[in-house]
Amino acid sequence: MKRIILLTAACLTMTVAAQKSGGISNKMLNEIQKEQQPTTADRALMNAIAGNAIDNLAKNHDNDAAIDTHFSIETRSQSITDQKSSGRCWMFSGMNVLRGDFNLRTDSLQVSFSQAYLFFWDQLEKANLMLQGCIDTGDKPIDDVRVQFFFRSPIGDGGTFCGVADLADKYGLVPAEVMPESFSTDNTSKARALIASKLREYGLQLREMVQKGKKPAAMEKAKTRMLSQIYHMLQYTIGCPPEKFTYAFKNTKGKTVGEPREYTPLSFYQEMVGKPLNGSFIMVMNDPRRPYYQTFEVEYDRHTYDGHNWKYVNLPMDDIEQMAIDALRAGHKLYSSYDVGKMLDRKRGYADTENFDYGSLFGTNFPMTKAERISTFDSGSTHAMTLCAVDLDKKGKAVKWKVENSWGADWGQKGCLIMTDRWLREYMFRLVVPNEFVPEKVMNAYQQAPTMVMPEDPLFLPDED
Numbered sequence: 185m186k187r188i189i190l191l192t193a194a195c196l197t198m199t200v201a202a203q204k205s206g207g208i209s210n211k212m213l214n215e216i217q218k219e220q221q222p223t224t225a226d227r228a229l230m231n232a233i234a235g236n237a238i239d240n241l242a243k244n245h246d247n248d249a250a251i252d253t254h255f256s257i258e259t260r261s262q263s264i265t266d267q268k269s270s271g272r273c274w275m276f277s278g279m280n281v282l283r284g285d286f287n288l289r290t291d292s293l294q295v296s297f298s299q300a301y302l303f304f305w306d307q308l309e310k311a312n313l314m315l316q317g318c319i320d321t322g323d324k325p326i327d328d329v330r331v332q333f334f335f336r337s338p339i340g341d342g343g344t345f346c347g348v349a350d351l352a353d354k355y356g357l358v359p360a361e362v363m364p365e366s367f368s369t370d371n372t373s374k375a376r377a378l379i380a381s382k383l384r385e386y387g388l389q390l391r392e393m394v395q396k397g398k399k400p401a402a403m404e405k406a407k408t409r410m411l412s413q414i415y416h417m418l419q420y421t422i423g424c425p426p427e428k429f430t431y432a433f434k435n436t437k438g439k440t441v442g443e444p445r446e447y448t449p450l451s452f453y454q455e456m457v458g459k460p461l462n463g464s465f466i467m468v469m470n471d472p473r474r475p476y477y478q479t480f481e482v483e484y485d486r487h488t489y490d491g492h493n494w495k496y497v498n499l500p501m502d503d504i505e506q507m508a509i510d511a512l513r514a515g516h517k518l519y520s521s522y523d524v525g526k527m528l529d530r531k532r533g534y535a536d537t538e539n540f541d542y543g544s545l546f547g548t549n550f551p552m553t554k555a556e557r558i559s560t561f562d563s564g565s566t567h568a569m570t571l572c573a574v575d576l577d578k579k580g581k582a583v584k585w586k587v588e589n590s591w592g593a594d595w596g597q598k599g600c601l602i603m604t605d606r607w608l609r610e611y612m613f614r615l616v617v618p619n620e621f622v623p624e625k626v627m628n629a630y631q632q633a634p635t636m637v638m639p640e641d642p643l644f645l646p647d648e649d
Contacts, residue, residue: 229545242540243529251534251602255586257512258573260287263296264599266592268370271341271649273568275299275306276590277519278348280570281616282357284517286456292435295456296360300369301449304422305355306347307339309488311383311414314338315407316489318387322394333484333639338383341372342649344568345519345616346494347487349461354488355425356449357456362429368421375421379414386410425449466622466630467496468507468615471643472555474498477625481634482644494644497630501609503623505582509574511621517570519616520587524567524601526611533589533596535603537610554610561642565613567649569601582608613643 222230232241262283265276279297286295317334324331368375389410393403431452432444447455474480476498485494511518527539543549557563569587577583582605586597593599622630637644 233545238542238545239540242542242545244538244541247536247538251532251597252575252584253597253602255573255575255584257509257576258586259284259512259515259517261572262287262294262588264588264593265296265299265590267299267590268365270370270372272299272303272343272369272372273590273649274343274345274519274521275302275348277521277568277570277588278345280588280590281345281517281519282348282352282457284515284570284572288515289458293433293441294436295433297456298358298360298363300365300422301358301363301425302348302351302355303369304418304425305351306343306487307379307418307422308411308415309351309491310339311379312407312411313484313486313489314383315386315390315410317484318390319394319403319407322391326391329640335384335387338380338387339376340649341376343487344485344494344521344614345465345467346485346492348519349465350486350488350491352453352457353460353462354491356451356453358426358429358447358449358452359431362426362431363423366421366423375417379417382413382417462492465616465618466627467494468499468504468617468626469496469613469643470501470504470554471498471558471613472553473558476500477629479630479632479634480637482637482639482641484639485644495630495634496614497626499626501612503626504612504615505605505608507617507621507623507626508571508615509576509580509582511618512571512574514621516618516621517572517588519568519614520571520612521565521568521614522603522608523563523565523611523613524569526563527607528601530596533601535601535607535611537604537607558643563611564643568614571615572600581605 262280265280267273267276276299279299279302282297283295286293314334318331321328321331321334326332326335386407390403390406393406426449428446428448429452430444430446432440432442435441469480479495479497481493481495483493486492508518508520522535524535526535527537528535529539552560552562554563569589571585572588573586575583575585584605585603585608587601587603589595589599589601591599596602619627
């Protein structure tokens, strides 16, 4: 008798659940299945798609002609870097820009900067940003959106050019030979996970101190002790950053030029860059969701607690392209970022909106605009590369562009990526422009009081990596 009652109750529960609005009802499922009337061609496609990579089947062979590698404006070539299994594209691209600017000042010398050195300070500064953030928000509940921001991703590889500027201005630079890559800089995931776990533990301790009313001096002392442990872990995984070193420059043929000199990281930075980076550039963005010629700032999108939030002026692509053309014509390489995975032919190192025809393959279309893709997390800035060339038509309009990538010299077009102008307009987001190439109208817009944007905005997650 008890078993019958239980079965009846279960059936009633299932009936109620089935009647709840919003689920897939039997009627809805029947209607969906009626639409599925596979033809012989459909069955062939099912078999093909099930056993092959989608990109191979959707590849548009009408767009598979030889790539035109001529560019009417091209900066001096330099060695291609490889970020390997790390998310440091922003740093590699930023240092490519600095190397390019150095090459503009000398015809004979070459230099490569140590990503490992700046990455050490980046990770320590991000650890401090997280811990201080836990102190600043210690009186808020653990499920507060800002508290969760710090605990969700305590430390990461990603960033923007603002990080290069803040870190280099504060800690300087060293040559690649002075502090080479380690296994954990080339493969960051394990060390990052362990340090993140430690930071979450420390963050809880600091929150408890805040809630118990501990004095700021006591929390500062505790945070210093915690950062000492993080520093220890970074030394083991990345290496010890040098306080001074001896270095002799080499020419483009690899021959040593002049006598070795002693440098500190800051004195080397001053000689290589010649001026503070902060204040020498602006960052521009194409975000069609927001008004153009207005300035925005992203809260907590920075690498150092006492550094600069990412600030940008939102512009139409025509304005962004013209500044890029002017800077490239003067020989400057430019930090830029993209949604690089979209419509990318990886084998050829070629990005074009017509590379793949996914719509025909699946009998549909993908009509969202750039603004709609951003708003729905379908597209965003995922990878930074160094803009180095543009090809113009007879009217001075861009036809195609080239960037130096950081995926090794054997990738794509000898380590570079060629992109059509129509692809760039859809999937480019950020560009860093030296002040001398910024028109007065744009500079005036950049200098206005910014609108604060939260880091949860679709366009700022994730950072470039």
